[in-house]
Amino acid sequence: MEYTLKKSLGQHFLKDESVCERIVDALQQDMLTQLVEVGPGGGALTKYLLKIPDISLKAVELDDEKVVYLEKTYPAIKGKIIHQSILDTPAPFTDQFTVVGNFPYNISSQILFRILEWKEQVPVMIGMFQKEVAERVVSSSGTKDYGILSVLIQAFYEVEYLFDVPPESFNPPPKVMSGVIRLKRRAVYEPMRSERSFFVLVKAAFNQRRKMLRNPLKGMFDADTLQEAIFTKRAEQLTVADFAALTYKMKS
Numbered sequence: 001m002e003y004t005l006k007k008s009l010g011q012h013f014l015k016d017e018s019v020c021e022r023i024v025d026a027l028q029q030d031m032l033t034q035l036v037e038v039g040p041g042g043g044a045l046t047k048y049l050l051k052i053p054d055i056s057l058k059a060v061e062l063d064d065e066k067v068v069y070l071e072k073t074y075p076a077i078k079g080k081i082i083h084q085s086i087l088d089t090p091a092p093f094t095d096q097f098t099v100v101g102n103f104p105y106n107i108s109s110q111i112l113f114r115i116l117e118w119k120e121q122v123p124v125m126i127g128m129f130q131k132e133v134a135e136r137v138v139s140s141s142g143t144k145d146y147g148i149l150s151v152l153i154q155a156f157y158e159v160e161y162l163f164d165v166p167p168e169s170f171n172p173p174p175k176v177m178s179g180v181i182r183l184k185r186r187a188v189y190e191p192m193r194s195e196r197s198f199f200v201l202v203k204a205a206f207n208q209r210r211k212m213l214r215n216p217l218k219g220m221f222d223a224d225t226l227q228e229a230i231f232t233k234r235a236e237q238l239t240v241a242d243f244a245a246l247t248y249k250m251k252s
Contacts, residue, residue, distance in 0.1 A: 014044040014102050014128075016169035019180075023126060024048045026162055026182060027100055030124045034093045036060060038086045038101030038111060038127075043070050043077075045102060050076045058082055058092045086111055091118050099125040105174070108133050112153060115183070119156050125183040126162070134161060134179030141239045148206045152199065155190060155240045157183035190244035197247040205235035205243070213238075220250050 014020065023045060027035070032052065037059040040046040049057055060082045061067050070077050082089050087110055091097075099122055103111050108129045115125050129137070132145075138159045139145035153159060162180045167173035192198045201220065208216040214231035221231075230242065238246075 013042045013171050014165075014169060015171050016165070017044075019165050019169050020045045020048050022163060023100065023128070023180060024052065026126050026180070027098065027124075028052065030098070030184070032098055032124075034058075034095070034097035036092045036097050036099050038099060039104050040070060040077075040081075041066055041102070043074055045100070046070065046077060047074055049100070050074060056093070060084060060086045060089055060092065062086075086114060091121055093121070096121055096123055098123065100127065102128040105130050105133075109149060112137065112149060116152060116156065119185060123185045125157075126180065127183075128165060128178050128180045130174070131164065131177040131179040134181045137181055137183075142237060144236070146236045147209070148203055151202045151206075151238075151240055151243055153183065155192075155198065155244065157185055159183055190241050192244040193247040193250065197250055198244060201247055201250065202235075202243055205238070209235045222251060225249050 034056045040059040062085045136145045138161045160182045165178040214226045
């Protein structure tokens with residue numbers, strides 16, 4: 001049985017067995033009891049995940065045709081597929097679960113925000129992204145790739161770039177390099193007034209990333225606070241801890 005590729009869903013199917021094996025090896029370095037695969041597509045990774053002993057697996061797949069294909073090709077997946085978009089489905093388990101996937105590139109940032117929504121339940125995520133997105137997630141303050149995603153993810157997760165995946169590992173080959181990263185939830189988060197104020201602050205700061213912070217943030221702090229030296233910096237110069245500390249000075 002064949003299936004078609006849907007550009008609208010950002011589909012690039014993994015065909016390189018060694019990449020699948022490396023992802024599964026990385027997964028098994030941490031405690032694993034419940035696993036959610038996002039976008040199994042043609043099942044290249046799924047067939048390895050089904051062999052991991054003593055775990056409960058669910059796969060989230062939006063594309064009708066792929067659901068039919070997966071159930072015919074890998075009968076063991078029957079009853080484990082959530083036929084929905086990862087952006088719409090509620091958390092697939094009620095307690096802790098790991099997330100893995102060759103994520104559709106057109107929604108990869110949104111998937112990361114979904115992981116943040118579920119962070120109390122997701123201790124580990126291993127995902128394949130366009131290399132540019134992967135680098136953004138792991139970049140440190142002071143670099144050009146450092147932005148909203150970097151700060152929000154790194155506030156709650158330790159991030160690690162695992163390895164590159166070249167275009168020829170996929171069918172069809174994307175025009176870009178890909179990269180696999182691992183997120184591991186932090187045992188302790190930086191103290192912040194609230195997650196909501198932290199998110200609002202970070203997004204506003206990077207909204208005008210070339211300007212001194214006192215410009216994009218002027219409505220959020222009183223005039224005296226805006227005279228502090230930190231407000232002469234640009235967003236990319238602040239660490240996660242700097243942003244977290246600033247939330248306490250925001251106007252309520």
